[in-house]
Amino acid sequence: MATDPTEFWKQLSRARAAFLQGDTDASRAAFQQGQRALATGDAMLDRQRQLVLERSQQHFAGSGEASPDRTACLPAGPGPTVGETGGLSGNLAGNLIGAPSVATGKQQVFIDAQHGLGNRLRAIAAAASIAGKTDRELVIVWHPDAHCDCRFDDLFQYDGPVVSEPFIDTARALGYRVYNYMEVEEGAEKDAPIDASGTASLYIRSAYPLNAPEAVTAVEDRFLRRLDPVAEIRDMIASVRTPNDLSVHVRMQGGLAHEALPYEAPENWTPEGRAQIDYWRGKSHYSNFFRRIDQLTDGAGIDRLFVAADSQATYDAFLDRYGDRVAWLRRDVYDRSARQLKYALADIYLLGHTRRMLGSSWSSFSDIARRLSPNKLATELSGKDF
Structure with a gap:
């Protein structure tokens, strides 16, 4: 029997499902059958299996042990680990099997979400649409880094599979159809057309919308609105005064003045991208929002x-000018830590709790706030509409 990564993933899903149903014997049997699917094969595929092993070790070496809740579902028993079979590393498989997901046995769309919170959610939503339209299983690859230093389950109660370590080279070795939109990385092509035909699993690395006919905005938005924030974030949302007549998102941080910050460092973008960010951040200075708010106050009954x-500094400027007309979610941290990202996600939901928003151009945060809103959110963007 030839080496079959697809069979491995199918058996891994079955093992997870059996474990969640309390049938540890069936879970162990399915897991070992998946191992055998990777371990067996003729001599012609020996080199391919070795390549997968080498790239897995390269990408996951030094990642440390996964937390107990992520590996709790790994069946015990004799036999080689997944990594020893020449397949995916044990850490990756442990993260996937440990996720509280309903097993499907389908091919997958892996979305390796990059950059900040809004960028990641936008890319994930597009991948979810592709997965749904092509009858594949969505697997989120969410790696905490300088842009977004939290886990997905720090933010959302989510029943689907989530992997914590990227494995783009391993995906190539396994024969997945791979797309990398991160244009500063070697071999990447932003906006490359994604071919989701056929039955191959897809691995997509992106901080941007996806160029595929199966990425349908209405489907993406339904996925976003079904996401369930954790209780701590729901409490944050409930703590802020509502209703309000107007929501305002001011995104000033970024561009040349903030390149010392790791998540704003020049190497994150092409020179053209850096110039665009610097231009649009300048258009989002809070003084530009003041002029538009004052116009709306005089003519549209905005209070x-x-x-x-x-x-x-931005909050202080708004409070100095508008006093108790301003509602905001108080905090003492402005970085990309897990703690701050919880405030950020609460802000996204709160921005959508009105029927009119002034947003910042070139900001996925404003875009996601609009798309997550339960209302038809009339939106104006800095530098474009005011």
């Missing part, structure tokens, strides 16, 4: 404001 911003 109560909700403000989301990326610095205390």
Whole structure:
């Protein structure tokens, strides 16, 4: 029997399902059958299996042990680990099998979400649409880094599989159809057309919308709105005054003035991308929002404001100008830590709790707030509409 990574993933899903149903014997048997699917084969595939092993070890070496809740579902018993078979590393398989997911046995769409919170959610939503339209299983690859230093389950109660370590080279070795939109990386092509035909699993690395006919905005938005924030974030949302007449998102941090920050460092973008960011961040200075708010106050009956911003200085400026007309989610941290990202996600939901928003151009955060809103959110963007 030839080496079959597809059979391995199918058996891994079955093992997970059996474990969640309390049938440890069936779980162990399915897991070992998946191992055998990778371990067996003729001599012509020996080199392919070795390549997979080498790339798995390269990408996951030094990653440390996974937390107990992520590996609790790994069946015990004799036999080689997944890594020893020449397949995916044990750490990756442990993260996947440990996720509280309903097993499907389908091919997968792996979305290796990159950059900040809004960028990641936008890419994941597009991948979810592709997965749904092609009858594949969505697997989120969410790696905490300088842009977004939290786990997916720090933010959402989610029943689907989540992997914590990227494995793009291993995906190539396994024969997945791989797309990398991160244009500063070697071999990447932003906006490359994604071919989701056939039955191959897809591995997509992106911080951007996906170029595929199966990425349908209405389907993406339904996925986003079904995401369930954790209780701590729901409590944050409930703590802020509502209703408000206007929501305001001011995104000033970024561009040349903030390149010392790791998540704003020049190597994250092409020179053209850096120039665009610097230009649009300048258009999002809070003084530009003041002029538009004052116009709306005079002519559209706007009184109560909700403000989301990326610095205390911006909040202070709004409070000095508008006083108790301003509602905001108080905090003392403005970085990309897990703690701050919880505030950020609460802000996204709060921005959508009005029927009108002033947003920041070139900001996925404003875009996601609009798309997550349960209302038809009339949106104006800095530098474009005011």
